[in-house]
Amino acid sequence: MFDDFMDDEWDSLDDLLNRYEGVKKGESSGMMDEDDFERVIEYFFQSSDEEQALLACDIASTYYPFSTSLQLLKAEILVQGQKYGQAAMVLDELEKFDSKNLDATLLRSDILLSQFKYDQAAAWLEQKVNDFEGKDKVELLLELSDVYDECEEFDAVFDTLKRVIAIQPNNEEALQKICFWADFNKRLEDSIVIHTHVTDIDPYNTLAWFNLGTAYQGLKMYEKAIDAYEFCIAIDEKFEFAYRNMADAYMRMKWYEKAIEVLEIHMQLAKPEDVIFEAMGFCWEKKKDFHKARSYYRKASQLNPQDDSIFYKIGETYAREKQWEKAVKAYSVALNLDKENASYCMAIGNCLMEMDAESDALVCFLNAVKLKPGNKTTWIALIRGLYVAGYYDEALTQIEIARENCGDKADFRYFQSAALFELGKSKEALIQLEGALKLSMNKLKVFTDLNPEYMHRSSVSELIARYKKK
Structure with a gap:
């Protein structure tokens, strides 16, 4: 059946092209309506025959001189061919009889953007905003927000998205974008006002509750953030990012038990992620259950074996238990992944000092100093190591060198x-x-x-x- 349908389509198109050839020759039997011309134009355009597509546009315009769709089609073909001046002239003609056409307005903006005239594109869209209402106005404002992004007028991006939400409080695209821009522009207080209003008029708006929580969290108002996330997951119990952010808020408040509960729910809903396992490890480490902490850190390392910081954290749990040899092994893996990390050298050195392997420890401290000669901490580790090992004269020598580097x-x-x-x-x-x-x-x-x-x-x-x- 599908093949029969395709055959009919091709037969119809062949017939249409034959009639178009008749129109070109001036044969009266070849009359075509507006939709027919559009199909012919699109056929030539999709066949990468720009010249024939534009010719078909010109022929069509003699029959339908006031057709907005035909004029737009011609302008789009010219834009694709980077003939921006000609495309703009077509739009000028179109606007004489249809000055409030959204597609034409957006296409002119695209032309200006293609010419890197970002400020002009923004000014054009601002000029046209009040020509539209409802969904059309929302679409134009969303385009304008992207243009302001190109202009690097980031506050204007936020303000434009705010205008969208004022018209359409449940606009998903605007709600998703404004969350980022509120944080980027440090407009978190404004975000709270916006999203509090939205949740007042639309209490089941999941994204608005999430954005409200994010704004509170950015201002370190963690309990209010958690309250907002609770509303969010009450509406949508599978909203993964709400659980993630809520866990982060609990962790910052040092409520590690609550954070673990929330992370466990997140793990049931979402695919395994190294950052979630790492967060679980962190919580258990803070609760001083180092065995459990390591088990989650290891799960994180399996998903992201190139993350040196995870192996360092495993080493830290062993060090807290005074299992120095195991700590050294974990720190060594971290150092192997990031050979320029002075902190890892010092961690290994500290363990070796505890194991009475002072000479090896001093080598590690020297490496740390070479990596970070302007860092006071590395020098202190080396000098303390020399002192503990009884190399007092060398300690005095290194102190003078440390002063030269750190004051x-x-x-x-x-x-x-x-x-x-x-x-x-x-x-x-x-x-x-x-x-x-x-x-x-x-x-x-x-x-x-x-x-x-x-x-x-x-x-x-x-x-x-x-x-x-x-």
């Missing part, structure tokens, strides 16, 4: 003082300790953690007491 820091002076005490240079050590106290009394713990016995020295305790009184 004079209180931490460096506390380490310098400790190293000098260990070398028996008490006078110099006290000078450095006083310098450290002047820079930051709050970081004294750096010094006392290295060796609590220092506080038993009267000269040290008296010096610290003087600065505590200040």
